[in-house]
Amino acid sequence: MTTPDWTAARGQMMLDPTVTMLNTGSFGPTPVPVFEAANEFRKLLAMGPTNFFVRTLPPLLWDARTKTANFLGTAPERFVFTSNVSAAINLVVSGLRIDGPGEVLMTDHEYGSMVWCWERAAARQNLDVKTFPLPTMPRDPGVIVEAAVRAMTPRTKVFFFSHALSPTGMVLPAKELCAEARRRGILTVVDGAHVPAMVALNIDDVGADYYAGNCHKWLLAPSGSGFVAVRDWDRHVEPLHVSWGYKTDADPVPASGPDARDAYGSTPRTRYLEFEGTKDVCPWLATPAAIAFQEALGWDAVRDRHAELAAYSRRVYDKLGLKLATPADRRMSGSMTACELPPGVNVPALRAKLWEHRIEIPVNERPDRMLLRISHHFYTTEAEIDRLADVLPRALREVT
Numbered sequence: 001m002t003t004p005d006w007t008a009a010r011g012q013m014m015l016d017p018t019v020t021m022l023n024t025g026s027f028g029p030t031p032v033p034v035f036e037a038a039n040e041f042r043k044l045l046a047m048g049p050t051n052f053f054v055r056t057l058p059p060l061l062w063d064a065r066t067k068t069a070n071f072l073g074t075a076p077e078r079f080v081f082t083s084n085v086s087a088a089i090n091l092v093v094s095g096l097r098i099d100g101p102g103e104v105l106m107t108d109h110e111y112g113s114m115v116w117c118w119e120r121a122a123a124r125q126n127l128d129v130k131t132f133p134l135p136t137m138p139r140d141p142g143v144i145v146e147a148a149v150r151a152m153t154p155r156t157k158v159f160f161f162s163h164a165l166s167p168t169g170m171v172l173p174a175k176e177l178c179a180e181a182r183r184r185g186i187l188t189v190v191d192g193a194h195v196p197a198m199v200a201l202n203i204d205d206v207g208a209d210y211y212a213g214n215c216h217k218w219l220l221a222p223s224g225s226g227f228v229a230v231r232d233w234d235r236h237v238e239p240l241h242v243s244w245g246y247k248t249d250a251d252p253v254p255a256s257g258p259d260a261r262d263a264y265g266s267t268p269r270t271r272y273l274e275f276e277g278t279k280d281v282c283p284w285l286a287t288p289a290a291i292a293f294q295e296a297l298g299w300d301a302v303r304d305r306h307a308e309l310a311a312y313s314r315r316v317y318d319k320l321g322l323k324l325a326t327p328a329d330r331r332m333s334g335s336m337t338a339c340e341l342p343p344g345v346n347v348p349a350l351r352a353k354l355w356e357h358r359i360e361i362p363v364n365e366r367p368d369r370m371l372l373r374i375s376h377h378f379y380t381t382e383a384e385i386d387r388l389a390d391v392l393p394r395a396l397r398e399v400t
Contacts, residue, residue, distance in 0.1 A: 004297045006305065010379040012293070020384045022361040025169065025194060025336045025375040028220045037289035038222045041282040053278070060285050061265025067288040068215070073202030074229045077259040077267050080274045081227055081284045085193040087240075088212035088228035089114055091273060092189055093121045095237035100126030102157035105186075107134045107148075107172075109165045114191060118160060127157065134165075134172075137324070141173035141331055149180050158187045163206075164194040167364045167371050168325045169336025171199060178207040187235075194218065197294060198334040199303070203229045216283070218335060218377065221290040224283035233259070233269055245271035294378075302378045306335040309376035309385070313337040316389045325371055338364075338373040342400060345370055349399040357391045 014030050015021055021029065030038075041060070045052045062076070069079035082088040094117075104118050108131045115129070122129050132151035135143050152159070159181045163174045178188045192213035195201050197220070203211045212228040215221035230237070239246065245268070258268040266274060294302055310326075310333060317324055322339040326332075341350075347365050354361060364371045372392075374385065 004301050004378075006378060009297055010381070013379045015379070018358055020357075020359045020361075020387045022359065022374050022376070022380065022384060022388060024217060024377045024380075025166070025373060026217075026362060027223070028217045028377070029379075030222060031220055031290070031293045033293055034220060034222065034286055034289045038282050038286035041285045042280070045280070045282065057281065058263060058265035061281065062261060064285045064288055065265065065270075067291060068227070068284075069229070071291050072196060072213070072227075072229070074204050074211075077270070078230045078233075079227060080230065080270050081225070081281070082212075082274070083224050083283075084216070084226040085191060085212045085214045086113060086117075086226075088226050089189065089191060090117055091240050092210045092212065092228060092237060093117050094240055095273075096121070096187075097236070097238075098125050098127060098157050098187070100157075101128075101155070103128040103130045103153070103155045104158045104160060105130050105132065105148075105151055105156045106160045107132060107162070107165075109134055109167055109170075110160065110162060111166050111191065111193070114160075128155075130156075134170075136168075137327055138332065140329070141176065144172055144332075145176045145180060148177055152181070152184055152186060156181075156184070156186050158189060160189045160191070162191040162193065164192070164198065164334060164336070166194065167366060167373070168338040169194070169334060169373060169375075170326055171195075171332050171334050173331075174206045174208065178209075182207065194334070194336070197299075197302075198306070198336075200299070204231075207231070209235070215287050215290065219287070219290050220293065220377075221287040222283040224280065225287045228273075230273075237273065239273045241276040243275050243277045245275040297378065303334075305378045306376060309380055309382070310335070310337045312382055313374045313376060313385055316385055320389060320393060322372075325369075335377060336373055336375050338371045341370040341372055342396065344400045345396060346399045350395060353395040353399055354388075354391065357387075357395075359388055359391060361388065 012031050065079055066076045069076040104122055104127055119129055138144055164171045181188045188208045189210045190208040192211055196213045198218040209231045210228055215225035216223045262268055264271055317339040325338040325340050347363050351363050362373050
């Protein structure tokens with residue numbers, strides 16, 4: 001396998017040259033070809049919106065749906081575009097009807113706004129929200145599965161977890177977790193915000209009832225491209241928006257059924273959840289360009305580069321005397337590597353201090369510790385990680 005020219009690949013990224021960008025885990029920058037593809041679609045929309053939405057869009061949308069679903073390991077008939085993973089999970093959580101009493105089970109490392117989402121839904125449906133602690137540095141993925149199984153009870157109706165944890169970047173054994181839940185009749189909703197393109201993903205193989213994700217992080221699609229994949233349409237989910245598509249009998253259902261391609265670039269069932277009226281769908285249409293961009297580099301090469309940079313980050317943390325918070329085992333790690341910060345750090349002050357040096361990196365406060373998380377994509381350089389290593393010791397002294 002030929003190693004890509006990473007310097008040339010970085011040259012295709014729209015990066016501010018004054019910023020040390022170590023935060024793809026929050027927002028991915030855009031490659032030039034992907035930006036240009038999105039702008040070409042927006043130009044068509046701007047020049048003739050009626051023609052675009054009525055005639056041009058349907059085949060483009062079906063093509064984007066098919067290519068993105070195939071890349072993620074699921075079928076276009078089960079693939080619903082959304083604006084981001086938060087919108088996708090809200091769509092599922094708000095639209096599901098779960099017979100209480102019972103509980104929603106989740107780990108203690110879930111994304112804050114998604115916890116709120118489940119808390120609201122639970123209050124409305126006579127459910128409790130129960131969290132269980134994840135092992136911080138497990139020796140193998142089986143330890144994580146054991147912790148989850150111990151937390152499951154006959155009251156557990158739903159198991160919600162992140163495939164890759166936002167605070168630490170640790171990757172959970174999603175397939176095994178979903179299988180254990182299914183054996184107990186527990187519905188699974190998986191937050192895959194960080195997973196598409198960060199690690200190899202086959203959604204159907206994971207086996208979640210609902211798998212949601214972002215395309216604007218590691219896949220480097222434009223902001224506004226997310227999704228949810230539905231495993232089984234038999235469990236009814238109401239859409240967040242009532243718009244055209246809500247009453248499937250208002251349009252002719254394809255002769256081959258509600259999962260066949262319709263005249264709108266969708267299927268009757270995906271359109272039911274997806275269509276929100278007039279909106280900019282160009283990020284969805286440009287997602288195949290993002291897939292093609294990294295595919296040209298080679299997915300194995302890209303992920304091997306992630307692993308090289310993760311190892312480099314671990315060595316830097318070790319030299320600084322900082323405790324690792326992400327397992328080195330590639331079964332439980334991807335493109336984010338976190339460390340624990342010393343006690344007494346003023347987190348808002350540290351964020352501000354790092355930004356004074358134009359270093360873009362998240363500092364997270366957890367109930368039990370404070371974390372610094374490096375995101376390392378193929379375009380990240382060792383020099384950028386060294387820049388953090390040069391600045392961080394002094395910054396820590398100044399804010400502790």
